[in-house]
Amino acid sequence: MSPHLEVVGLVHHYASAQSLRGVSFSLGQGECLALLGRNGAGKTTLLRCLTGVYDATGGEIKLNGEEIGAWPSHARSRAGIGYVPQGREIFPDLTVGENLQVAAKAHGLKDPGVEREVAQLFPVLAEMRGRRGGDLSGGQQQQLAIGRALMGRPKLLILDEPTEGVQPNIVKQIESVIALLKGRISILLVEQYYDFARTLADKYVVLERGAVAASGLGADMDRDRVSQFLSI
């Protein structure tokens, strides 16, 4: 069986500056892979290439063995890739419920059961359903951003620094939701917070200056001294 996601020799440039220098890794069905590295290492750029926000300049992106590197982002989303961008990017003027329903519509889903499932994972979204997204705390907005990605029933969920600027009690809630999802769906997690990544990761990849500097099993992260590659 092909891996769920396979990235082979991925290259990306911003104008003349090379940001990804031949990145390769794979993610099996139901696995959680932590993508780690300091600020500026190229993590967000890599995710944007995977989700089709940017076009890679070289290399391959395979989903279940099929090359998707030339697909527009909506097609990748339809193929089951859910994306929670860094900085959340929820709609601040829409209510929580509207934020979730906009996501459902984008996926053509009319099943009202999906929002109920999402609200079971993040009860605060049901409690705050009528509030403006912009009125939520940073941690609640992050829960909404993840909830929005889950409205499309993704098979592969890509999260860019979901704990950034989030208070510790909500970090714990997000961690338990990802732990619950893992196994059912595949997870690609970009993270700076070592303990969070260490708890969830089956595998890890460290990026430095756009290239893979280290990789291995999540269980070996302490032995491999992965924390030396992070900012904190």
Ligand SMILES: Nc1ncnc2c1ncn2[C@@H]1O[C@H](COP(=O)(O)OP(=O)(O)O)[C@@H](O)[C@H]1O
């Ligand atoms: N829009 C952009 N234009 C030019 N350079 C960029 C742009 N976005 C990011 N970069 C540069 O690309 C490199 C990787 O950035 P990024 O992918 O955001 O890193 P990370 O997410 O690991 O912090 C950095 O050197 C950054 O300055």
Ligand SMILES: [Mg+2]
């Ligand atoms: Mg980033």
